[in-house]
Amino acid sequence: MTRPAQHLLMALAFDVYWTLVVMLRERGLLIWLTLAIFAWLRLPATSRPPALLLAAAGCGLDACWALAGLIDFRGDSLLPLWMVALWLMFAVVWTRLTRTATLPGWVLATAATLGGPVAYLIGARLGAMTLLVPTALAVAAMACGWLVIMLLFHLGMGRQKMRFALLLLWLTVLAPAAHAADWLAWRRVGEAILTWGPFTVYHSQLRTPNGRYDGPQQDRALIITYQRDIDREALVDATRDQWQAQGILQQEPRSEAWLRMLQGIWPDVAPGSQLAFVVRGGEGQFWYRASAAQTAFTPLGPRQSAAFSTRFLAIWLDPRTTYPELRQQLIGGTP
DSSP, X not given: OOHXXXXXXXXXHHXXXXXXXXXXXXXXXXHHHHHHHHHHHTSOXXXXXXXXHHHHHXXXXXXXXXXXXXXXXXXXXXXXXXXXXXXXXXXXXXXXXXXXXXXXXXXXXXXXXXXXXXXXXXXXXXXXXXXXXXXXXXXXXXXXXXXXXXXXXXXXXXSTTHHHXXXXXXXXXXXXXXXXXXXXXXEEEEEEEEEETTXXXXXXXXEETTSXXXXXXXXXXXXXXXXXXXOHHHHHHHHHHHHHHHTHHHHOTTHHHHHHHHHHHOOOBOTXXXXXXXXXXXXXXXXXXXXXTSSSOEEEEEEEOHHHHHHHHHHHHSTTOSOHHHHHHXXXXXX
């Protein structure tokens, strides 16, 4: 068989694998992982480390996009295992292609840069993930990420320092992910419990970097742990009621659009579910964790404007709140 025919057969086989994984996902997870690991073990010994590091860098990039609110994989995990299997199989195929193709590395890197974002768009159409930002923005961000990974991979192929370059890239793409959730290490300012008659609705907690509440201009995180089943419609209705009580609904022309946005990104919550709103540099981001048993929060929707962030947290922190006792407890008794 000629080399071009081998490359074509390899590409077709990967396309079939990709389609099955994206359509079936967790239903065939053991098969996808087994095939990917087997294909990796079939590589020459010298090709396994670069393929593994390429897969790790890709997984780190996907995790960053999920944490940044660019994409959302269906389910509770930040990066599902079927996506890890896809990256490993892609890395195996791409390593083999790179070792045997006669095309320059920059041509192959460009092809991957163009094809990578298209795969995510198709995956979104098939229901494997959701794009949380406009398509053009998602494609641009993904293309940049793929370009960096592939250029570094191809520039380093055949060089002894390549594995260190890819490891550095992996650490680089994971650094924003670690930074994105560092608000969990912020110090607690105060906490409060909302009750309705004899029932507990939720526990709330306010955190800031220094453990003090200095006003709406500082970075802050409000974490709510729900104790009851509440659907998203009820959550949005409660937000509307609070904004109406504070006059925000009447004074802010964007409030109805904001409520529609919340309807689209908030989940139904159950006992143990946690919803957090983190403001950093004036802009906010919603985070969600289905239960404390999960190790990571998942971002909900895009970053929110300073105007929305101020008005949303006003429900709990503004002096006009309908929960003055809760406010005092959250801000640590600061008047």
